[in-house]
Amino acid sequence: MTEASPSKERQFGTVYLVGAGPGDPDLLTIKAARLIERARLIVHDGLVADEIMAMARPDARLISVAKKRARHTLPQEDINALLVAEAKAGHDVVRLKGGDPFIFGRGGEEAEDLRAAGVSVEVVPGISAANGCAAEALLPLTHREDASAVSFVAGQCKGLSEQNWAGLAGKGRTLVIYMGVATAEPITEKLIDDGLSPDTPVAVLENGTRGESRAIRTLLTDLGAMIARENVRSPALIVVGDVVKRSNALDLFNIVRTERAQVESEA
Template sequence: MKHLPLFFDLAGRTVVVVGESPAADRRADLARSAGAEVSRVTAATVKIADFRGAAAAFIATGTLEGDTAAQHLAKAAGVPVNVADRPELCDFILPAIVDRDGVVVAISTGGASPTLASILRGRIEAALPERIGALAKLARTFRAQANALIPDPARRRGFWRRLVEGPAARLVLAGDEAGARRVALGELDAVRRRMSPVGIAHIVGAGPGDPDLLTLRAAQLLQEADAILHDELVPAAILGRARRDAELVLVGKRKGSVGLAQADIEAELVRRVRAGQTVVRLKAGDPFIFGRGGEEVEALRAAGLPVSVVPGVTAALGCAASVGIPLTHRRLASAVTFVSGHGADGREVTWPRLAAQSHTLAIYMGATEAASVRDRLLDAGTAPTTPVAIVENGTRPDERVSVGRLSDLARIAATHTRGDAGPSLLIVGEVAALATVADQPLLAEVS
């Protein structure tokens, strides 16, 4: 290791910055961000007295002569010095820095490749949750209490590990700091009384099927979950992203098949969280778009248990994008409505409003209701020639799309309702004519 990484407390201490270049400005701003008192000096006026009593010096005059002269003065005053882009003149170097509200990560290649350090910084920034600084503040809030109430070092370490990895941490990262404090207090009391603390449930959207469309938070939670209660429609490729020892529990069902009742799913979530598990309820698409995630959140809250929600790419967005259909378009569609095909009998859907021009319909679970959807829209005044598209297994390797006109919707849908058919989304509106269909010309179904 060429350089020893250290973090200095510069609050209230003097840092000298020599030079008037952009590099000098950046170093002055960086020192101020750490609480230092910055003294700016020009290369033409710098003298040894400028450095006396300083904690550090940054030099960026822009010339080798100016940098060398200022460096000699700083060294004579006994002050550690950094010279911009001249590692041979430096006592210390500046790393690439990731700063998340007090959580600081420094990356250095010892001056060998600043570009590599910058690339690594970008990757770390993408991996670190945006609110990780709030988690550090939560830990600081409870540090004195934990040290006082948990004298045993091993149990205290267990408490801290759970605090920064468990339910309280996830609530903080989701923006619920008040909820996180309540959970942390409960866990602190449980540890003190040698009780088992409660866990947490995460209602997570798995997206339309492509594992690469998982959100970063969803991917992180799959690696942290003790148990994953998943829908039938969540593909194996996504379940394969879970922690190897996580328990995978199938609780969903396809339309028309017998599965676990919703009340039983909610009861299982409550039972597992009360037992201290970190549970991911993994739903195809987005939990709050025809996913019944709201009911599960209500059940957990009613039981007084912690819960967070992680949105997913819903089927309408993922499937439409996968086949090149913009759900809104400046010339073709100024509105889009997500609707469930289960409402095709008219009790849940006001079809005349949906039949308006310049309106896109994204109809979930509608392939088996295609005839009713067609008839309702035609009766409401939609033109029979209105373009439609059916996307089966959208975003997945076995994706299949059919295009046609509203008048032929039932016939087109018939090929997407066979016994082994995957989930299908119906798109009705002028934008459906923009679908990209491999080896199939537009509207070939009715040509």
Template sequence: MKHTVTNTKTSTPINGRVNDLHKPRSARTGKVWLVGAGPGDADLLTVKALRAINSADIIFYDQLVSEEICALFPKDTPALYVGKVKNNHSIPQEDLNQLLVNQAQLGLNVCRIKGGDPFVFGRGGEELLELRKAGVEAEVVPGITSASGCSTYADIPLTHRGIAQGCTFVTGHAEKTLDVNWNALAQLNHTLVFYMGLTRAGDISDNLLAGGVAADTPVAIIENGCRKDQRDIITDLANFPVAVLREKVKSPALIIVGKVVNMKEQLQVEAWIKEAQLSA
């Protein structure tokens, strides 16, 4: 079956036969880089990521790759949007896997760029597995995952001596119900970070409360983390689903549950005191 991919950022229809866009420069097999773009700020791209972007013959990029990063793509390199949003995939994952294989077998250098890190809820492992099975040369370029980047930009340390000695990442994305051992999660005494959890806010709150997490446990909701319009919303576990609705939070958003969230206010107060002392 032929699929039509649409570049939603340029409204340019892209026929499923992407092969026609670029002639192979040699008969040899090309290479695929699975590149982590980080959470949004272009300054957080690694040097290696930028090298892969600049050396590519064709680029495939996701929904979470920011416009600021897309602006760095070479003007003469085809850049095709293959993003995924909830209930709206521009191209099925299986077809995308095969597309990467096909392009490399044409002799092209392919940059498959994703938000965050390819191996943290990014399906990079699935893509790499298909490439390796097909005998295609492939390399993964790590990126700063959202939990680290967004929490740091919000002045929230994921671990802090005497408060949290561990951190657990959980995906809030599921077809029907979240397959999570909530009781075990609640007893970890870790900072909990939920990716893609906005639509599951009620489930997250109810299950953690039922597992024994205190209702007044602080929660941070970080919208558009590491971007110019980042918004940090501080609430608690009992009220966090209401806060999501009240504040009309939109994706991408990260949810942090744990006492480390209280560090945000303390760190900002310390920064204010320091600034006052320097200006005195």
């Protein structure tokens, strides 16, 4: 009788980087929904809608790593280490992120650290905030008559002044700005200094696809004032370009133009 081979060391778990979309649970991919419903461990961001978190099984372990401007529950390096540790303990992990993991979701950083640690990682794409929020507002990001290119930028990422946006906005182009509500005034100055007309249409898409969503459009020169006037809060996207005129957003164009005309006539 041959001696039994020693039991194998427990295998590492798999980490699934899952996009939760902009908020509406109906916009989840089928694969994302299945993973959320079956997961025993979910590490989630603060932007994941409550309705999506409610899909988790009752006995699931939920770990929040919610980030807010200038304040993180965990630094990104610690989040990466947490994912590695849980996987090496043999746990499959659903790492749940708002929007898409690879569009301003830091999924690339997490995937790199996981792979370097020998942990299996799989990415489940989600509908990005730009796609989901623009679709709700009937705002086409590209249009044959208005825009043949679209760019995504971050309004606060390693310092606004360090970012080069030259050529990203203007005729035939759409610019989508993530995380730009708090820096709307310097964003406006930056774009106008780059030669963009103050009358360029802009839209702010707040809480897109959720029950409290708002879509408001105005002119670039009014962007910061409108955000303050309307008490806009994150999460919100800023869309810059002629495609904005085709949306069904609350139209403040004429209000701004009328106010400007009155000021000019009184001068």
